[in-house]
Amino acid sequence: MSQVQARFFTENKKYLVDDVPFSIPAASEVADLSGVINKLLEANHDGHKHVEFDFLVRGQFLRTKLANHMETENISTVWILTGSYDKTARIWSMEGKAVMTVAGHTDVVKDVAWVKRDGLSSLLLTTSLDQTIMLWEWNSERNEVKARHCCRGHAGSVDTVAVDPSRTKFCSGSWDKMLKIWSAVPTVEEDEMEEHNRPRKKQKTEQMGLTRTPLMTISGHNEAVSSVLWMDAEELCSASWDHTIRLWDAETGGQKSTLTGNKVFNCISYSPLCRRLASGSTDRHVRLWDPRSKDGSLVLLSLTSHNGWVTAVRWSPSHEHQLVSGSLDNVVKLWDTRSCKAPLYDLAAHEDKVLCVDWTENGV
């Protein structure tokens, strides 16, 4: 039973309700919505009589169930954030319409991540070849995006970023072999005291946001870090070109353990459901590891079906055994770990190399 966030507003002052988002079951009909409004009005004003309301959604009368209406009218709640080599990031709706372009980097955008994605304003991160990470705020209603912070500190192109489960911190990995942990909470802009003193600087920072420095720097890899993720609020996992996957303690910055492989790791993904790490390398295999093993390297399973480098892997957020992998041979494959010989599905629709894959929240 999925829920939809909705806000109600009307010009009729008699029936005003609070301008806050409500969580409405997606299968509600007009009568249900009407009931909700009536209850709200009853709660606020006494002596309210039950009135049948009609609802307009985006200028259209709501006749069927809310979910059906939304489907037919193509109103989506799922947004896809992509970063591109044209130095911008874009937000797309489920249908494929580009809703917003996030421009601000001076070089290729290598990785993007949502910090939080609820309600009206969402926070998102973009990392780039220009050695910076920018924190943006997107107002989905007004469709505006604003740069809140520009995180500087890396000495090489930032190739990967990951947000921690508590959504307060994020970690980035780059070509300078370092991992840096930053705070993800946007601070309020300073007062206009600075405005008079340094107008030029204010202008620049207005465009790019306030500069931020890392909370912690973790070093230990011998080559570029290609992928980083949080296993829980205190544990980090990073994969790098020096053929190792390392587990770090986020509090102290110390290395917990290392898993060694033979080839450069391109990407990793962790599933809390089955507690396994999946990695894609510059050979054609997807390997599953147990991060708790103390020995050094124990590949539990090796899934082979691709014809080129595996550039992206992702576990399903809802399904314990499913994962998807994308590769340079233009094919995306869906695997079930219980059948290790062959993937469940091959999704061959891309015409060129697949660089990144992800799941939606419901597991679609």
Add this chain to the structure above:
Amino acid sequence: HSSKRSLTKIYAYGHDQDQRKFWLALILTSVTLQDIRNTVGNIPMEWYKDYPHIGYDLDGKKIFKPIRNKDELDEFLDKMENPDYWRTVQDKMTGADIRLSDEQVDLVHRLQEGKFGDVNFNEYEPAIDFFSNEVMIHPVTNRPQDKRSFIPSLIEKEKVGKLVHAIKMGWIKPRRPKETTPQYYDLWAKEDPNSILGRHKMHVPAPKLKLPGHEESYNPPPEYLMSEEERLAWEQQDPEDRKLSFLPQKFACLRAVPAYSRFIHERFERCLDLYLCPRQRKMRVNVNPEDLIPKLPKPKDLQPFPTTQSLVYRGHSSLVRSISTSPSGQWLVSGSDDCTVRFWEVSTARCLKTVEVGGAVKGVAWNPNPSICLVAISYDDTVVLLNPGLGDRLVSTATDQLISSYEEPEEVKEQPVQWTVAEGEGHEQGHRLILKHPKAVRQVTWHGKGDYLACVMPDNGSSLQVVIHQVSKRRTQNPFRKNKGLVQCVSFHPIRPYFFVATQRYVRVYNLIKQELTKKLMANCKWISSMATHPGGDNVICGSYDCRLAWFDLDLSTKPYKVLRHHKKALRSVAYHRHYPLFASGSDDGSVIVCHGMVYNDLLQNPLIVPVKVLKGHTITHDLGVLDVTFHPTQPWVFSSGADGTVRLFT
């Protein structure tokens, strides 16, 4: 009278000359005391053969032969008819025939039997012992005994003393006492295959006969009898191929068994076996030809090395002559005949930057110093030092600062190459310094520290073929005065101040500090095309247009340590990996061959070279295949650029 006077000449029938002489001498001595008739003496009477006389008597008168000439017929008649012929002897001295008397004949017979001549002589007279075993009263002599007969012998004492002295002086070694333990002869030494005697055993025992089995029985079990097909097959086989030389037969009882027809045949074959069997063991040396080939490790054990093509960098429109990787390994630069230089991101094959230059790009080289971000690009007769602005911003800006902080010296020396600073649009694109050379530049290569840059301007006539630039001082030098041949390529030694110059057939090693020629390596190739130096500094490989790759070990000799002929067509480029023991060669047949080349630290072991993989992927365009090969600085990956306008990554 004949016994007194005659000198009997014995005519012994059938006896030889010696015996005759002997008896003649014997009889003469018994007679000569009385009467000497002939005074010639003991001479061969043939001397008087032709004379009528036979000698002289005591008075000196000739003694004439008796007048009678017995010719053959007379002799023959005499022989047949004269009954005394057998006892007639011609006296040599007088020539007369003398008839032997009975006593004389008897004497002759006795002598012939070997008895004593004298009849009366008895050789079996009883012997009278002078010394006998009978003890007599009186001794033979009464001489008293000498003292030496009952004291120890003095002579022996002297001899013993001499022997002792000799032993003490060591001239004579005393005999070792014999071993009292009995020595046994090992009867079975020859049987033991381990002992020397056993191995020398040349005796080959006769082949044993096979004992009779069930097939030879007169009533064999039915399974030993042959069926019809088996019998036909047996008959059709050659007698040598048959397992059994007979057909097993079944009889009801022993009485029914016929005579064995093959008896003689069998015995004959057994004899053949016995005397035709080999008498000596021939020690044949069984050499497996595979044992002679040195055992190289399998390629599986020599991982990691690039095995498959992973990425193709597409974008150039003409052949890509030269590629180079950044020291961090994130970027790749390629220069092509379509007058562009492209910068690629290695992991995604995306072209991030394209720079247009004024001519076909012949060589690109990324500065190996990680703190300087410069790329040297050569086209026509110009070399441009370009700051691509990729990678760390700080490094990029530091490089710019380094270039712009140059101060001109007071006196400007005359230089063969003109240095100018790029301005305007060139500067926007990234050009920082432009070097104008007198001739077309073919190859650029950096020194390991990143300050010196060597350029090659091949020209058969001039002595200005190689120039070395120093970027920090903006100075150019021509290190060579004499022209030694058409220079193909140059390279710096990674550690020591040596400079390698490859001309068409030789590679010359120069010491830059001492400014002299150190070594001249002779490659067996007709035309060297490319050269690479091992990061350890002691090995050099040269690729040539006649399909050969020569590996030189500088410590070993000036001739190549190994020459590899893996490619089918001309080699265009060779490269070493910086960390892994790999080297690669790209050739016109469109393939890149990666070999494992392990160089050991101890000087005793030679480098181990094992070809490991043939990487195919490029298409041959205009008869040209792979033009340049380079390794990734940190990963075991190889990049190759080809005439088809692509750069390929093999991992």
